[in-house]
Amino acid sequence: MKKILSRPKSLKDTNLSYCPGCGHGIIHRIIAECIDELSIKEKTIAVAPVGCAVFAYDYFNFDTTESPHGRPPAVATGIKRTNPDKFVFTYQGDGDIAAIGMAETVHAANRSENISIIFVNNANYGMTGGQMAPTTLIGQITATTPFGRDTKKEGYPIKLCELLSTLEGSVYLERVSIHNPKNIIITKKAIKKAFQYQIDGKGFSMIEVISNCSVGWGMSPLESIKWIEEVFIKSFPLGVIKDKAI
Amino acid sequence: MKKLLKGNIALCEGAITAGLKSYFGYPITPQNEIPSYLSKKMLEIGRVFVQAESEIAAINMVLGAAVTGARAMTSSSSPGISLKQETISYMAGMQIPALIVNIQRGGPGLGNISASQSDYFQAVKGGGHGDYRIIVFAPNSVQEMYETAYDAFDLAEKYRTPVMILSDGIIGQMMEPVEFNRIEKKEKELKEKDWILNGCKNREPRSVKSLFMKEGILEENNIKLQEKYKLISENEVKYELYMTEDANIIITSYGISSRISKSAVKLARRNGIKVGLLRPKILWPFPYKIVDSLAKRNVKFLSVELSYGQMVEDVKLSLNRKCSVEFLGKAGGELITEEEIINKLRTL
Ligand SMILES: Cc1ncc(C[n+]2csc(CCOP(=O)(O)OP(=O)(O)O)c2C)c(N)n1
Numbered sequence: 001m002k003k004i005l006s007r008p009k010s011l012k013d014t015n016l017s018y019c020p021g022c023g024h025g026i027i028h029r030i031i032a033e034c035i036d037e038l039s040i041k042e043k044t045i046a047v048a049p050v051g052c053a054v055f056a057y058d059y060f061n062f063d064t065t066e067s068p069h070g071r072p073p074a075v076a077t078g079i080k081r082t083n084p085d086k087f088v089f090t091y092q093g094d095g096d097i098a099a100i101g102m103a104e105t106v107h108a109a110n111r112s113e114n115i116s117i118i119f120v121n122n123a124n125y126g127m128t129g130g131q132m133a134p135t136t137l138i139g140q141i142t143a144t145t146p147f148g149r150d151t152k153k154e155g156y157p158i159k160l161c162e163l164l165s166t167l168e169g170s171v172y173l174e175r176v177s178i179h180n181p182k183n184i185i186i187t188k189k190a191i192k193k194a195f196q197y198q199i200d201g202k203g204f205s206m207i208e209v210i211s212n213c214s215v216g217w218g219m220s221p222l223e224s225i226k227w228i229e230e231v232f233i234k235s236f237p238l239g240v241i242k243d244k245a246i
Numbered sequence: 247m248k249k250l251l252k253g254n255i256a257l258c259e260g261a262i263t264a265g266l267k268s269y270f271g272y273p274i275t276p277q278n279e280i281p282s283y284l285s286k287k288m289l290e291i292g293r294v295f296v297q298a299e300s301e302i303a304a305i306n307m308v309l310g311a312a313v314t315g316a317r318a319m320t321s322s323s324s325p326g327i328s329l330k331q332e333t334i335s336y337m338a339g340m341q342i343p344a345l346i347v348n349i350q351r352g353g354p355g356l357g358n359i360s361a362s363q364s365d366y367f368q369a370v371k372g373g374g375h376g377d378y379r380i381i382v383f384a385p386n387s388v389q390e391m392y393e394t395a396y397d398a399f400d401l402a403e404k405y406r407t408p409v410m411i412l413s414d415g416i417i418g419q420m421m422e423p424v425e426f427n428r429i430e431k432k433e434k435e436l437k438e439k440d441w442i443l444n445g446c447k448n449r450e451p452r453s454v455k456s457l458f459m460k461e462g463i464l465e466e467n468n469i470k471l472q473e474k475y476k477l478i479s480e481n482e483v484k485y486e487l488y489m490t491e492d493a494n495i496i497i498t499s500y501g502i503s504s505r506i507s508k509s510a511v512k513l514a515r516r517n518g519i520k521v522g523l524l525r526p527k528i529l530w531p532f533p534y535k536i537v538d539s540l541a542k543r544n545v546k547f548l549s550v551e552l553s554y555g556q557m558v559e560d561v562k563l564s565l566n567r568k569c570s571v572e573f574l575g576k577a578g579g580e581l582i583t584e585e586e587i588i589n590k591l592r593t594l
Binding site for chain 2 (some may be wrong): 041042043044045047054057060061062063064065066067068071074075076077078079080081082083086087103104106107111
């Protein structure tokens with residue numbers, strides 16, 4: 001009998017402690033597979049900040065460093081500028097990348113740092129108990145928008161790919177989702193392409209992965225998948241937002 | 247051969263000679279000579295210079311560079327140093343060595359750009375959140391800016407800790423001759439460290455963090471840090487004594503104010519006042535035992551600072567009420583003068 005599927009070498013052999021139905025496990029696996037397939041495990045240094053990303057250190061089977069909330073693009077800049085031969089990616093939530101860390105994100109993109117960002121957009125602050133995030137949808141109920149996000153008070157969901165696409169320095173920006181097998185395959189293709197771009201020295205890439213947070217959203221895992229399909233990706237259209245290298 | 251340099255530039259030369267690989271900064275007076283100088287020099291010698299989008303970004307770039315084992319630094323002045331504190335705390339917890347330079351200005355708030363020593367508490371008592379300390383150097387000449395920047399990296403790596411040079415606008419911007427008395431460190435001799443992130447080739451993957459969620463682990467790490475701080479306190483105290491043997495007044499003073507204090511001591515001696523000077527060259531660890539050893543009967547202490555009374559608290563702590571401790575200081579305007587010091591000495 002031939003084994004056709006096994007645990008990627010870049011994932012540790014341990015159980016994940018994410019909530020039932022959470023998308024992080026799938027995204028971790030996709031990243032690990034890409035790193036294995038590109039044979040870059042031994043030169044990878046990953047940066048993970050606070051948020052549900054704090055668990056990543058325990059699961060990824062390559063070098064990882066912590067970063068303060070929102071600062072991974074700066075930390076990654078320091079690593080990559082000092083070690084251009086290493087492979088450097090960040091793994092960040094929406095609060096991290098688009099609220100507290102917006103300046104670091106914009107300027108890393110603008111300098112076209114040769115790094116890859118995996119941005120997990122789950123439309124809320126998962127780790128701290130489901131508060132409003134910059135990407136929370138209009139009308140979405142969260143722990144801090146009990147009456148639904150009101151644009152008059154809380155503004156609009158930030159579409160980070162589109163925002164960064166206006167900068168000369170951003171090279172490759174794509175929004176993908178992991179709510180079904182077809183989109184998981186697209187997500188893997190996008191992440192692998194972003195990683196390849198870094199290997200080829202093309203500059204700044206960010207893949208925004210729409211992911212579910214069933215516990216944060218107060219839904220069952222199945223309901224959360226349906227919500228991504230019927231609501232979330234209607235506000236955050238999937239696809240390549242920018243690919244300067246084509 | 248000596249060369250006439252500004253303090254800020256001498257500091258850059260010391261850091262480069264020590265093998266500085268990466269510099270990250272953000273403009274603020276009175277430290278602007280540092281990024282300006284390094285923006286050219288670092289590129290010429292094939293090293294890294296980045297003007298960051300903020301002090302917060304700069305210190306996080308330092309974290310990134312330093313976690314890979316490279317010698318990295320940032321510099322700023324008071325308000326910018328306040329912004330860096332969260333990450334300095336992370337680096338203390340993660341045990342990442344790096345150099346942070348504070349060319350102090352007047353505060354609080356935006357204050358002004360006059361020479362000031364008002365960030366003493368922030369520098370020596372922790373600065374950010376959590377139980378940690380960093381080694382704090384207080385050079386008082388351009389020569390010492392050069393030497394301290396060089397030596398700072400060795401101590402930072404020896405103890406795996408962020409370290410700070412606490413200076414001020416006058417030392418940073420004045421010119422003095424510098425003797426280049428340190429030997430250039432090559433990158434190769436610096437790389438051998440068993441905790442750095444450089445890719446998991448032929449070894450287990452590593453993770454550098456300050457997060458310790460599992461039960462008991464944070465306390466364990468805190469105890470390790472405290473043991474390290476104890477070791478630093480025992481081994482790294484550094485100070486200068488000047489005419490203290492027969493003195494019945496001891497001035498305690500550091501950095502720019504120690505220079506004025508030293509000339510005041512000379513002048514006062516000529517006027518028959520038996521005064522001496524204790525100058526900490528390192529502010530943390532503070533020379534508690536040395537201060538205490540000077541505490542004889544009828545000896546008084548006077549702490550002279552460009553602040554409204556910060557280091558004086560550590561002098562008092564050393565003495566535990568054994569001697570009377572007076573204070574002379576101001577901040578945000580003119581320097582203290584020798585005359586002011588002597589007038590104060592006459593009242594003691
Ligand atoms: C400076 C700072 N502010 C706030 C926090 C608390 N905090 C931890 S995680 C988090 C939000 C994370 O949300 P997000 O980035 O969207 O990631 P998720 O948890 O959803 O994966 C916050 C605010 C912190 N750790 N540090």
